Amino acid sequence: MSHFDPALSLSLARADCAACPIRHRAVCASCEGAELERLASMKSYRSWKAGETIALEGDALAHVGSVVTGCATLTRSLEDGRMQMVGLLLPSDFLGRPGRAVTPYEVVAATDVTLCLFERKPFERMLGEVPNLSSRLLEMSLDELDAARDWMLVLGRKTAREKVASLLANILHRAAAADRPLWAELPLTREAMASYLGLTIETVSRQITRLRKDGTIRLEGARVILCDDLSALLEAAGEDGDGTSPG
Amino acid sequence: MSHFDPALSLSLARADCAACPIRHRAVCASCEGAELERLASMKSYRSWKAGETIALEGDALAHVGSVVTGCATLTRSLEDGRMQMVGLLLPSDFLGRPGRAVTPYEVVAATDVTLCLFERKPFERMLGEVPNLSSRLLEMSLDELDAARDWMLVLGRKTAREKVASLLANILHRAAAADRPLWAELPLTREAMASYLGLTIETVSRQITRLRKDGTIRLEGARVILCDDLSALLEAAGEDGDGTSPG
DNA sequence: CGGTCTTTTGAGTACAATCAAGGGTTGTGG
DNA sequence: CCACAACCCTTGATTGTACTCAAAAGACCG
Numbered sequence: 155m156s157h158f159d160p161a162l163s164l165s166l167a168r169a170d171c172a173a174c175p176i177r178h179r180a181v182c183a184s185c186e187g188a189e190l191e192r193l194a195s196m197k198s199y200r201s202w203k204a205g206e207t208i209a210l211e212g213d214a215l216a217h218v219g220s221v222v223t224g225c226a227t228l229t230r231s232l233e234d235g236r237m238q239m240v241g242l243l244l245p246s247d248f249l250g251r252p253g254r255a256v257t258p259y260e261v262v263a264a265t266d267v268t269l270c271l272f273e274r275k276p277f278e279r280m281l282g283e284v285p286n287l288s289s290r291l292l293e294m295s296l297d298e299l300d301a302a303r304d305w306m307l308v309l310g311r312k313t314a315r316e317k318v319a320s321l322l323a324n325i326l327h328r329a330a331a332a333d334r335p336l337w338a339e340l341p342l343t344r345e346a347m348a349s350y351l352g353l354t355i356e357t358v359s360r361q362i363t364r365l366r367k368d369g370t371i372r373l374e375g376a377r378v379i380l381c382d383d384l385s386a387l388l389e390a391a392g393e394d395g396d397g398t399s400p401g
Numbered sequence: 402m403s404h405f406d407p408a409l410s411l412s413l414a415r416a417d418c419a420a421c422p423i424r425h426r427a428v429c430a431s432c433e434g435a436e437l438e439r440l441a442s443m444k445s446y447r448s449w450k451a452g453e454t455i456a457l458e459g460d461a462l463a464h465v466g467s468v469v470t471g472c473a474t475l476t477r478s479l480e481d482g483r484m485q486m487v488g489l490l491l492p493s494d495f496l497g498r499p500g501r502a503v504t505p506y507e508v509v510a511a512t513d514v515t516l517c518l519f520e521r522k523p524f525e526r527m528l529g530e531v532p533n534l535s536s537r538l539l540e541m542s543l544d545e546l547d548a549a550r551d552w553m554l555v556l557g558r559k560t561a562r563e564k565v566a567s568l569l570a571n572i573l574h575r576a577a578a579a580d581r582p583l584w585a586e587l588p589l590t591r592e593a594m595a596s597y598l599g600l601t602i603e604t605v606s607r608q609i610t611r612l613r614k615d616g617t618i619r620l621e622g623a624r625v626i627l628c629d630d631l632s633a634l635l636e637a638a639g640e641d642g643d644g645t646s647p648g
Numbered sequence: 649c650g651g652t653c654t655t656t657t658g659a660g661t662a663c664a665a666t667c668a669a670g671g672g673t674t675g676t677g678g
Numbered sequence: 679c680c681a682c683a684a685c686c687c688t689t690g691a692t693t694g695t696a697c698t699c700a701a702a703a704g705a706c707c708g
Contacts, residue, residue, distance in 0.1 A: 345686085355688095359689085376688090
């Protein structure tokens with residue numbers, strides 16, 4: 155983790171973009187100099203505790219923004235209460251839709267989370283004037299679309315075991331930089347995993363137990379996983395072990 | 402159907418955009434005059450018969466484009482052959498990804514289909530220079546993303562009956578303009594429906610039979626459906642009957 | 649008319665959901 | 679420091695939905 159702590163800078167209204175941990179991966183990555191200044195002039199930081207609701211389905215949001223630290227989830231619901239997580243937002247991911255204030259998703263902090271928020275109107279104006287920025291956002295949106303479609307394959311065709319292995323492989327992939335053995339602290343409860351995977355809590359728990367007993371993964375407590383053999387995990391996920399597109 | 406037939410115009414290399422049936426809904430909708438001219442200068446039409454493959458997973462595509470008439474599908478596969486449809490492209494929908502030639506999806510003509518193709522390089526150059534065009538494409542991509550996420554809810558949480566009802570409601574919604582009773586010719590075989598819904602052919606067939614026996618829908622042959630009471634179909638789809646977001 | 653492809657229907661099975669209970673961890677207040 | 683509550687996770691027994699395997703009926707075409 156970085157020493158950048160925008161939550162501590164709230165009284166200053168902003169922190170220095172140069173020190174920002176997502177500076178070169180977020181929507182702002184394509185901007186420099188005056189453009190970056192312009193973004194900075196409309197930004198503010200805000201933090202939520204794990205479990206807190208950031209927005210409800212149908213809320214009109216006055217901001218769009220980027221995840222700076224932590225993890226947030228997007229969830230869609232049916233009237234009878236069934237829920238499906240439709241997005242998992244990690245640092246640098248973009249939140250909100252330019253041109254449409256009302257969010258069709260419930261947004262919840264999965265862990266403690268800090269967002270870098272841009273006022274909607276000025277941001278939308280800038281999008282129309284700065285091709286750099288809009289093409290960066292287009293690229294990120296297309297990446298999200300590909301990821302959502304990849305996840306449709308997981309939801310529609312994989313078994314419970316494969317689903318769980320896919321999610322763990324995904325998290326290991328994004329969390330662990332170059333560690334051997336690979337390890338990660340899960341940012342999700344069993345309930346959140348079930349919500350993402352289209353399963354029940356009990357089934358998620360059983361499949362994690364099974365992967366552990368198989369020797370495919372190891373656990374330290376309930377929330378830290380280790381994997382000595384990523385190709386074995388990918389095979390359990392229904393992918394070939396060559397490392398391509400683990401979900 | 403319109404009298405616009407670009408397939409017949411192939412020898413002329415292009416048809417008149419003013420007569421195009423998707424002129425005001427496709428990616429070109431935001432362009433007029435010189436901009437439209439520029440798009441027209443890089444376009445060509447091409448048609449495929451139902452069942453033909455337009456592109457394989459991993460193919461490098463020299464074009465992007467719009468569906469003019471007919472219906473195409475995007476499909477992702479696992480190594481063992483399991484397949485999941487991840488996109489259903491109807492007239493005006495955009496195909497291909499600017500900035501990335503290699504497609505991660507198999508693209509197949511579900512019915513006879515005609516595409517309006519733009520050469521990739523000139524189109525990408527124009528995207529960077531014409532904010533109109535790039536913001537239109539961004540808007541369409543975000544719509545696709547929302548649709549993909551809506552579909553994740555269907556795949557992850559709905560029962561077989563609800564899935565089938567959701568798809569039929571969707572198709573009726575897009576196909577039937579203002580007809581009472583609502584009717585539509587299904588552009589998909591049972592196999593393609595199963596692929597989209599994360600089900601087997603047999604289950605799709607059984608659920609259609611059940612909806613028919615319930616009186617929720619009527620059939621004329623296997624490929625034409627009629628619905629006298631859309632709210633009953635939406636209820637079967639697990640939505641409330643008020644007409645919002647039928648999938 | 650024969651052939652192929654699509655769709656329907658039936659019988660049996662398997663996998664994940666449901667219902668139910670108990671263990672583990674964390675944090676709070678007595 | 680311990681007791682208790684709340685939450686999270688695991689495990690077990692049973693049920694039900696959708697899958698698999700199998701066959702036949704209907705549509706379409708040469």
